[in-house]
Amino acid sequence: MVTMRDVAERANVSIATVSFVINGSKRVAPETRARIEAAIQELNYRRNVVARALASSRTRILALLHPDLESRPNATVIQFVMGAAHGARERGYDLVLWPVNDDEQMSHLLAGGLVDGVLLMEVRISDPRVERLLASGVPFALIGRTEKDDLPYVDIDFAATIELAVAHLRSFGHERIALVTQRTKAQAGHEPGRIMRVESAYLDAIAPLGAPPAIVAVEGTSAGGREAASVLGADFPGSTAVILVNEGASAGLVKGSRALGRRVPEDLSIISAATTRELGEMIEPALTVMAAPAPQLGRLAADALIDQLEGVQDAPPHVLIPCALEPGQSVGPAPVD
Amino acid sequence: MVTMRDVAERANVSIATVSFVINGSKRVAPETRARIEAAIQELNYRRNVVARALASSRTRILALLHPDLESRPNATVIQFVMGAAHGARERGYDLVLWPVNDDEQMSHLLAGGLVDGVLLMEVRISDPRVERLLASGVPFALIGRTEKDDLPYVDIDFAATIELAVAHLRSFGHERIALVTQRTKAQAGHEPGRIMRVESAYLDAIAPLGAPPAIVAVEGTSAGGREAASVLGADFPGSTAVILVNEGASAGLVKGSRALGRRVPEDLSIISAATTRELGEMIEPALTVMAAPAPQLGRLAADALIDQLEGVQDAPPHVLIPCALEPGQSVGPAPVD
Numbered sequence: 001m002v003t004m005r006d007v008a009e010r011a012n013v014s015i016a017t018v019s020f021v022i023n024g025s026k027r028v029a030p031e032t033r034a035r036i037e038a039a040i041q042e043l044n045y046r047r048n049v050v051a052r053a054l055a056s057s058r059t060r061i062l063a064l065l066h067p068d069l070e071s072r073p074n075a076t077v078i079q080f081v082m083g084a085a086h087g088a089r090e091r092g093y094d095l096v097l098w099p100v101n102d103d104e105q106m107s108h109l110l111a112g113g114l115v116d117g118v119l120l121m122e123v124r125i126s127d128p129r130v131e132r133l134l135a136s137g138v139p140f141a142l143i144g145r146t147e148k149d150d151l152p153y154v155d156i157d158f159a160a161t162i163e164l165a166v167a168h169l170r171s172f173g174h175e176r177i178a179l180v181t182q183r184t185k186a187q188a189g190h191e192p193g194r195i196m197r198v199e200s201a202y203l204d205a206i207a208p209l210g211a212p213p214a215i216v217a218v219e220g221t222s223a224g225g226r227e228a229a230s231v232l233g234a235d236f237p238g239s240t241a242v243i244l245v246n247e248g249a250s251a252g253l254v255k256g257s258r259a260l261g262r263r264v265p266e267d268l269s270i271i272s273a274a275t276t277r278e279l280g281e282m283i284e285p286a287l288t289v290m291a292a293p294a295p296q297l298g299r300l301a302a303d304a305l306i307d308q309l310e311g312v313q314d315a316p317p318h319v320l321i322p323c324a325l326e327p328g329q330s331v332g333p334a335p336v337d
Numbered sequence: 338m339v340t341m342r343d344v345a346e347r348a349n350v351s352i353a354t355v356s357f358v359i360n361g362s363k364r365v366a367p368e369t370r371a372r373i374e375a376a377i378q379e380l381n382y383r384r385n386v387v388a389r390a391l392a393s394s395r396t397r398i399l400a401l402l403h404p405d406l407e408s409r410p411n412a413t414v415i416q417f418v419m420g421a422a423h424g425a426r427e428r429g430y431d432l433v434l435w436p437v438n439d440d441e442q443m444s445h446l447l448a449g450g451l452v453d454g455v456l457l458m459e460v461r462i463s464d465p466r467v468e469r470l471l472a473s474g475v476p477f478a479l480i481g482r483t484e485k486d487d488l489p490y491v492d493i494d495f496a497a498t499i500e501l502a503v504a505h506l507r508s509f510g511h512e513r514i515a516l517v518t519q520r521t522k523a524q525a526g527h528e529p530g531r532i533m534r535v536e537s538a539y540l541d542a543i544a545p546l547g548a549p550p551a552i553v554a555v556e557g558t559s560a561g562g563r564e565a566a567s568v569l570g571a572d573f574p575g576s577t578a579v580i581l582v583n584e585g586a587s588a589g590l591v592k593g594s595r596a597l598g599r600r601v602p603e604d605l606s607i608i609s610a611a612t613t614r615e616l617g618e619m620i621e622p623a624l625t626v627m628a629a630p631a632p633q634l635g636r637l638a639a640d641a642l643i644d645q646l647e648g649v650q651d652a653p654p655h656v657l658i659p660c661a662l663e664p665g666q667s668v669g670p671a672p673v674d
Contacts, residue, residue, distance in 0.1 A: 021444060021448050028444075033444050034469070034472040034473065036448070037444065037447050037448055037469075037472065037473035037474070037475075038472055038473060038474050040448055040450070040473075041473055041474030041475060042474060045450070061398075061433070061451075075412070078415045081434075082434075082436065085434040085435075085436050086436050089435070089436055094433045094434075094435070094451065095433065095434050096398070096431045096432065096433050096434075097418075097419075097422040097431075097432050097433075097434055098422075098426070098431070099419065099422050099423050099426055107358060107365075107370050107374065110374050110377075111358050111373070111374055111377055113377070113382070114398075114431065132371070132374075135371040135374065135375055136371065136374035136375060136377075136378055137374070137375050137378030137379060138374075138378060221615075222615075222618045222619065248615075250619075251618065251619035251620070251621075252618075254621075255621060278558075278559075278585075279619075281559045281588065281589075282559065282587075282588035282616075282619050282620065283588070283619065283621075284588075284591075284592060284620075284621050
């Protein structure tokens, strides 16, 4: 067994100096530090994380289970991921990315003892992964919500977000407001929870207007956006404004509307919600967006999980933050008939 | 010390069944698996990863050191990250995200013994992090290259990419081709290696045309893209085509050019290189892109590192893959004077 003394001797420094480097507790001159690190590697001295894990049954590693982001990375999702990684790091934890949704793999990973806790993204209304986590006893926190409201979660406050979007559009005279959301391949009851919540918030928010609801769900792609434009034109020609909660379809919606002779914002106003300002600015005209508080929510999710692990919370945290309105050039006065 | 037998007894199954679940070596009925996982948690049985790490001095964890992606996520960078996470997982390793560039923090992490190896992104021509890794003895692989060509790396083949872009533009009659690249805050010699390589490839590729080079470096933002449009108009009015290697500036370049009365592609053709097709499609007109092989390179970087760890490589791997041309609507015939 290699000891800290062996490392100190090899690097020709005191044991205290080795400890400063290992624990990050005090500044050590770069050359000295490099010498100590080299000695640690040469002697294969693995004290810190691994030994501490065995001593305390804690690894200080958190796993983020995420959907497949490789094929279709999404500006907002990645802000959640990075926010969580930063938040974990600041509290002395490491975040592992697990591109795992398959049940068998999840089982293997949970049984491995690698992680102290799990963050779950793209949470569905009824989510088998949540059942698995509950059964396994591994602490977790959700980015999103299931139908059960008693689990620890952080999420976008969709009710407040949609209410604000409708109020903004009404202030420009719009009374026929459509909703464009995302179609998924999930079976009924297994959609991401956000879709159900957005639709329900929309129905509440437009109820005072007395107009019938106009909801279109399309894929989160340029093609999906074009499809939305043509469905809106065919089925809901009276709508003068759209709330879009599907950032991948935003460019297609604008291009598709223009191709059908509906200019943005002269004929059709658009608010893109739960997205980033940068993405809105890429489009012509620059979109009025409601920016998702994704970096903050990612951090708060890590905090919620770590609070659980460290036993410093009374009740499961429930954090909801609305998106922030950032006006662009895609909202204008409602056209007069 | 809790043993596997304790877990088996608590879950009321055989030791073999516990082992199947822990090692993922055989299918086990979901209810049984859940019972075993619950027993593992209740008894705080941490065998697999932690014990194996202590026994073998290996943790099977890789760290990805990345720049701060939270504030400005970039479609292509994230494909690298996810590609690496998938690649690691397929070979039985976990990828930890380390949002760390600070020297002090890096030292702490390397000394902690958590990781078997490191992947480095956004590699600079002269990169102090590489020196640190070399000094520490921790195995690593680069996504990108320093000026030294003897380290293990995977990278975009910028020379072949730019050559192909120039050939494509020449086939449309363009002879005055400008380059728009990215300005960074890094001091000279510490820029990302890709910028130097792109400029050098551009100079080689346009040399046969005999026209003077036209290089503009701007920030990777919409404002940067607009700045590029106005600098091109003022300093290089004869250029009829642009190769853009700065995806964050792509929308701004198109909007800025249009605002100055230069239509795309009638007056100015644009190829956006080292980006994604999806990003190009968001813009009006849809950009001709050269798609970065980011998911593949991410995987190959993980492979290069794991091959090192497992001693199955003869020489440091050097992998270069060019971007793939995907025609859009932003390249047209060179305007006739």
